[in-house]
Structures are given as structure tokens and as C-alpha cells.
Amino acid sequence: xxxxxxxxxxxxxxxxxxELLIALRDHDPADxxxxxxxxxxxxxxxxxxxxxxxxxxxxRAVAKFGEDAHRMYFTPHGVEQSTRTSVAxxxxxxxxxxxxxxxxxxxxxIGGDAIALARAGISVLAVDxxxxxxxxxxxxxxxxxxxxxxxxxxxxxxxxxxxPFDAVFVDPARRGGRGRVFDPEAYSPPLSWxxxxxxxxxxxxxxxxxxxxxxxxxxxxEAEWISDHGxxxxxxxxxxxxxxxxxxxxxxxxxxxxxxxxxxxDPPTGPVGRWLYEPDGAVIRAxxxxxxxxxxxxxxxxxxxxxxxxxxxxxTPYATPYEITDVLPFNLxxxxxLLREREIGIVTIKKRGSAVEPETLRKKLRLxxxxxxxxxxxxxxxxxxxxxxxxxxxxxxASP
Numbered sequence: 001x002x003x004x005x006x007x008x009x010x011x012x013x014x015x016x017x018x019e020l021l022i023a024l025r026d027h028d029p030a031d032x033x034x035x036x037x038x039x040x041x042x043x044x045x046x047x048x049x050x051x052x053x054x055x056x057x058x059x060r061a062v063a064k065f066g067e068d069a070h071r072m073y074f075t076p077h078g079v080e081q082s083t084r085t086s087v088a089x090x091x092x093x094x095x096x097x098x099x100x101x102x103x104x105x106x107x108x109x110i111g112g113d114a115i116a117l118a119r120a121g122i123s124v125l126a127v128d129x130x131x132x133x134x135x136x137x138x139x140x141x142x143x144x145x146x147x148x149x150x151x152x153x154x155x156x157x158x159x160x161x162x163x164p165f166d167a168v169f170v171d172p173a174r175r176g177g178r179g180r181v182f183d184p185e186a187y188s189p190p191l192s193w194x195x196x197x198x199x200x201x202x203x204x205x206x207x208x209x210x211x212x213x214x215x216x217x218x219x220x221x222e223a224e225w226i227s228d229h230g231x232x233x234x235x236x237x238x239x240x241x242x243x244x245x246x247x248x249x250x251x252x253x254x255x256x257x258x259x260x261x262x263x264x265x266d267p268p269t270g271p272v273g274r275w276l277y278e279p280d281g282a283v284i285r286a287x288x289x290x291x292x293x294x295x296x297x298x299x300x301x302x303x304x305x306x307x308x309x310x311x312x313x314x315x316t317p318y319a320t321p322y323e324i325t326d327v328l329p330f331n332l333x334x335x336x337x338l339l340r341e342r343e344i345g346i347v348t349i350k351k352r353g354s355a356v357e358p359e360t361l362r363k364k365l366r367l368x369x370x371x372x373x374x375x376x377x378x379x380x381x382x383x384x385x386x387x388x389x390x391x392x393x394x395x396x397x398a399s400p
Contacts, residue, residue: 006135008050012073013139017047024055025070065112071143073136078110081173083207086228086252088116091169091205091236096120098203098240100166106157106197107171107189111137111150113207117169118149126152127160157189157197167203167240170194174209184208184216191216195237203240210235210285214247224248227282230320235285249282249318256317260288267293267308269300272327272380276301276387277308277319278350292318302379305353313392321392322374330356330377330384336365338388343369351377354384 011017020043027035032052039048057074064084065072074082083091091113095103100122105114108126110133117124118141126141128134134154141150153160162168172187172194184191191208195218198204210225210232217223222243224236229252247260267290277298279289284306293299296316298308313321328334339347345367349358354377361377376387 006131008046009073009132009135009139011044011047012050012054016043017051020047020051021054021058024051025058027052027055027059029056029059068115068144072110073139073143074110075133075136078133078136081171082109082112083116083171084228084233085112085116087226087233088113089119090226090250090252090255092116092120092122094238095167095169095203095205096122098167100203102165103167103169104160104162104165104201105169105171106160106162106194107173108137108152109133109171111140111152113169113171114150114152115140115144115146118146122149124150125160125165126150127155127157128152129154129156158193162197162200165201167205168197168201169205169207170197171207182209182211184212195221198237198239201240204238206237206239208235208237214287220244222246222248223286224250225282225285226250226252227280228252230280232281232285247286247288249280249286249288251280251282251317254317258283258286258288258291258318260286261291261294264290264294266290266303267298267300269303269381270309272301272324272385272387273299273309273311274324275310275313275392276322276324276376276389277310277316278322278352279306279308279319283318288318292316302353302381305379307352307376307378313394315394321394322376322387322389323392324387324389325373326386326388327380328386328388330354330386332361332364335375335386339365339367339369339373342371342373344371344373345369346372348372348374349377350374353379 036048057079058069061069061074061079102123103117105124105126108114108128114124114126126137131154134152138152141147172189174187194206221237221239222241226233250257279292283292289306293308296310296314298310301307301309356377373388374390
């Protein structure tokens with residue numbers, strides 16, 4: 001699809017292209033050569049090629065867009081870079097909650113965020129400089145019945161007058177010719193330009209990489225790290241939220257949101273108690289481990305490790321608790337003997353601050369048995385340690 005021009009893409013939108021896309025919905029990529037040969041008997045080769053590529057992109061996009069993916073259009077870069085629906089919908093609802101009615105979506109890509117904003121009742125000017133990407137974004141708005149709320153404009157984002165809008169959303173490209181870009185000033189456009197654009201409207205959100213150094217966050221921005229089903233997806237700089245300088249961790253799909261407390265001291269360290277908590281990745285990225293530790297009355301097992309321990313179980317949405325049965329210095333021979341003695345054949349291996357690779361360890365354990373346990377490889381007060389246990393049985397909340 002990287003070589004598909006706008007005319008070839010437009011041909012997919014006609015009746016013949018649509019018939020091909022319907023026929024290819026459940027196409028197996030392994031049969032591509034056979035399928036292409038068969039379809040080329042009745043259809044132009046270029047159209048068949050474009051349809052096959054689009055069918056594969058739709059299948060890849062299901063993970064981010066669900067059933068909508070089968071009605072949408074993509075470019076390879078668009079599938080890779082676009083925001084998944086759950087995250088885009090959350091951000092759009094936050095914009096709507098601020099009373100935003102019109103957004104300039106700069107670097108809109110294939111339109112994932114524009115779609116979510118429109119579904120939240122917000123009108124969107126979606127801007128991208130690549131003609132094919134704009135054609136795809138326009139087709140997506142039409143296919144999902146959102147054309148009245150989404151205007152797609154092919155232009156350089158620097159040429160857009162953002163002052164008529166309630167808000168700006170910028171999603172800079174964070175991939176170059178050599179892969180991911182980690183320096184925010186190497187984004188396209190650079191973060192400094194995006195921050196300047198953000199300050200032209202009452203509200204703004206800038207999508208950034210989760211690994212952004214905290215010192216790169218502007219003082220007048222609220223920084224939010226977002227995870228979905230436990231996996232960190234992105235970070236966002238918000239402007240105009242009345243929370244400048246604050247850090248937030250948001251966990252989807254439940255939309256639990258932890259706003260950091262200023263100047264909270266580092267948690268104390270101490271011995272491993274009965275319960276060990278593994279904070280969500282968004283909590284760790286937002287540097288809010290101390291906030292979670294304060295909520296559950298916990299302490300760290302090591303000043304450099306993001307595991308919290310406590311002597312009593314206090315469930316929190318921001319960390320996964322484990323009941324610990326054994327705390328031992330790391331020793332492979334002892335670990336194998338213990339697992340054999342307890343007939344443990346199923347293990348989940350986690351690590352934090354350990355040089356041991358879980359899959360390498362798993363092969364050496366030669367597991368056999370019907371019981372299960374969790375092994376956490378880490379450091380306790382600087383010493384390599386193995387913790388054995390299992391996920392805690394968290395009691396269900398009482399009915400109101």
C-alpha cells in the first residue's frame with residue numbers, strides 16, 4: 001500500500017472495489033498468490049492488488065478498531081500509528097467534558113482520533129499533508145457516517161489557523177526511517193512546535209511517547225499516561241485542564257484515573273510482607289508508585305524497584321496483588337527442588353530488576369506437575385531474590 005497512489009485507492013471506493021473488499025473480508029493471507037491469480041481473471045490487476053492489501057490491513061486493524069475495521073480504510077503506517085478506539089474514545093470524552101465543540105486535529109493520519117471526537121459530538125478539522133492519508137481519512141469519515149462532523153484538509157499543519165477552535169489535538173509522527181524516535185524534538189512536527197500550537201486555543205492535547213522524560217513536560221501541562229488492559233499505550237500532554245504540572249495515570253477499560261499528589265515523599269523500604277503489589281505500567285511511567293503505596297499502607301522491597309509490599313490486603317485498581325509464600329535468595333537448584341517437591345508444572349514468571357530471562361529460566365526448570373505458582377524475580381534490598389506466590393483472591397465489592 002506504500003506504493004498505492006490516490007487514484008488506485010479511489011478505485012476501491014467504486015462498486016467493483018467494494019465487491020472485492022466484501023469477498024476478501026475473511027481472506028487468508030497465506031493464500032494470497034492463489035487468490036490474486038483467481039481474481040485477476042475478472043478484475044484489473046492493480047485493483048486486485050489494492051484490495052488484497054487493504055483486506056490484510058483491515059485484519060491487522062481489528063485489534064485496534066474492532067468491527068469498525070472491516071468498514072474502514074488504512075495505510076500500513078496508519079495501522080501502526082493510529083490510536084486504538086478505546087484510548088481515542090476516552091480522550092474524546094475528556095475533551096467533551098471540558099465543553100469542547102470544535103477541534104483542530106493536526107497530523108490526523110487515517111482519522112482514528114477524528115472519528116472518536118466526532119462520535120462524542122465534536123466537529124473536527126482533520127489535517128494531514130499526505131494526499132493518500134487524507135483520502136483514507138475522508139473515506140473513513142464517509143464510511144462511518146461522520147462526514148458532517150469531520151472536514152479533512154490536505155495541508156501542512158503549520159499553515160492552519162487554530163484560533164477559531166476550542167481545542168487543538170496534535171499527534172506528531174514518532175517514527176523515522178530508522179524506526180521509533182525517542183527525542184521529542186525529532187518528532188514530526190517537533191514537540192516544541194506542538195506545544196506552541198497547543199497554547200493557541202483554550203484546551204489542547206498532545207499525544208506523545210510513554211517514555212518521554214519527565215523533564216521534557218512543559219510546566220503548564222498536565223501529563224497523563226494511559227494503559228489499556230494493563231498495557232501502556234501512550235502519554236498525553238493536556239493544556240487548559242486547571243491541573244498544570246500534575247501527573248495522572250489512567251487505566252482503561254474501567255477509566256480509573258489516579259491524579260498524583262504533589263511532593264509526596266518516596267515510600268519507605270522494608271522486608272517482603274504477605275502481599276506484593278505490581279503497579280500498573282501507567283502508574284510506573286507517571287511516577288505515581290508512591291501514591292499507590294500510600295493508599296495501601298505499603299512499602300518498597302527495594303528503593304529502585306517498583307514492587308510494593310504490605311502486611312494486609314487492600315485491593316486497588318492501580319496494582320495487581322500477589323500472595324507471597326516464599327522469599328528466597330536466587331538459586332536455581334533450590335528453585336527446581338522446591339517446584340518438584342510441590343508438584344508445580346505451571347508457572348508464571350515475572351521479573352523486575354533481575355538479569356535472568358524468564359524463558360531461559362523456564363527451560364531450565366523442567367516443570368512437571370498439576371499445581372501452579374507465580375515466580376517473581378527481583379531484588380530485595382539490593383540482593384537478587386526469588387519470590388513465590390500466586391495472584392491474590394480479591395474479594396468482590398459489597399453490593400450497595
